[in-house]
Amino acid sequence: MSGVTLNKVIKRYGDVQVIHGIDLEIADGEFCVFVGPSGCGKSTLLRMVAGLEETTEGEINIGTRDVTRMDPSERGVAMVFQTYALYPHMTVKDNMGFGLxxxxxxxxxxxxxxxxxxxILKLEDYLDRKPAALSGGQRQRVSIGRAIVRGPEVFLFDEPLSNLDAELRVEMRVEIARLHKEIGATMIYVTHDQVEAMTLADKIVVLRAGVIEQFGAPMDLYRDPDNKFVAGFIGSPAMNFVSGTASGGAVDAPGLGARFDGIIGPDHDGSAVTVGARPEHILIDPAGESHTVELTESLGGVSFVYLTSETGERVIVEERGDERSVEGARVGIQIDPARIFLFDGATEQRIRR
Known part of the structure; x- marks a missing residue:
């Protein structure tokens, strides 16, 4: 098996540049997930590693080999697509062995x-079936099996679960995680679903407009985002953001109905800041009156309460327990100042304490 190194990788389509000098090292045996909104370049970058897109500038290495100009068949990679790409007239066994x-x-x-x-994929009972006789999850396992038989150095997954329903997505996430643990191969996985990223990855790479915003272990990005974009993309539901003003080492955040003392340096006095707070770090105070309950989404063991502040800013709060907030009620909220994130109002970069 081998790691993957990208060195100042650029992709242009004519005069339009879509990948902007990416530098990234993916260790041997690492599970790396590319995430970001539609159009951020994650699938393009994956296809460049595969050799399905030409690299305009820069260098791609797999192990010790420079594969930048190599044919896809020579790179030692296998790709699993969103659409399965199985031959409908062949059995499962024939589909998996066809490339060999x-x-x-x-x-x-x-x-x-x-x-x-x-x-590995527990497909023994389906070897003589054709794809039409399989469920979506079974077809995707066959597609993964076809990649396994090639014995690649690197597995590439391009949004492989997006065609599956919610229950099958969870099942297949477990299957892919188990597969990685069993065979120990380097895997690069593209998704727009940050839940998949958090549950599967050793390393997450957050992309926006063809640039890496931040990369690292999932919980490192969750706990210590570099900017507002990463903070809002990692975590479900997304982090709440409200406007704030810095003054005398404190931040006034009317959208949270609070003033937070001693959380910012004096060099930011008078500056506009964005205050971030995750839904799971906020508690509802039934005795308060700073917010109005607009909607409660009950999911069983957990609910998400949508609040509107007196300034009109929306705040989402995770609520647990048997009691649920009532729509139309006036409530307050409580937040540990240590859980607050601050971002520069102009640059959106993190203000660290």
């Missing part, structure tokens, strides 16, 4: 590798 057959591998070797992939 076309490359002239002996029948005995193909059978051995297909059997190993079948064991």
């Amino acid at each position: 057959k076309m490359n002239g591998h002996p029948k005995a070797e193909i059978a051995e590798k297909v059997a190993e992939a079948t064991r």
Whole structure:
């Protein structure tokens, strides 16, 4: 197995540049997830690693090999697509072994590798079925099995779960995590779903407009985001953001109905700041009156309460327990100042204490 290194990688389509000098190192055996909004360049970057998109400038290395100008078949990668891309007239067994057959591998070797992939993915009962007789989750497992039999150095996943329903997505996340643990291969996974990223990744790379905003371990990005974009993208529901003003080492945040003392330096006095607070770090105070309950989404063990402040700013609060806030009620909120995030009002960069 091998790691992947991107060195000042650029992609242009004519005069339009979509990837802007990416530097990134993915360690051997690491599970790296690219996340970001639609159009941020995550799938383009993955396809550049695969060789399906030409690299305009820069260098891509897999292990010790410079693969920047290599044909996709020579790079030692296998790609799993969103659309499964299975041959409808072939059985599961034939689909998984077809690539090896076309490359002239002996029948005995193909059978051995297909059997190993079948064991890993628990597909023994489906080998003689055709794709039309399989569920979406089973088809995706076959697609992954086809990648496994090639014995690649690097697995590439391009939003492989987006066509599945919610229950199957959870099931397949567990399958992919188990697969990574069992075979220990380097994996690069593209998704717009930050829940998938948080649950699967060793390393998350947050992209925006073809630039890496931040990368690191999932909980590092959750606890210590570099800017407002990353803070809002990592976490579900998203972090609350309200306007604030710094003065005398304190921040006034009317949208949270609070003034937070001693959380900002004097060099920011008079500056506009953005105050961030995660829904799970806010408590509702039934005795307060700073906010109005607009809506409560009850999901069973947890609810999300949508509040509107007197300034008109919306705040989402996670609520647990048997009691639920009532729509139309006036309530207050409580926040530990240590849980507050501050961002520069102009640059949106994190203001660290």
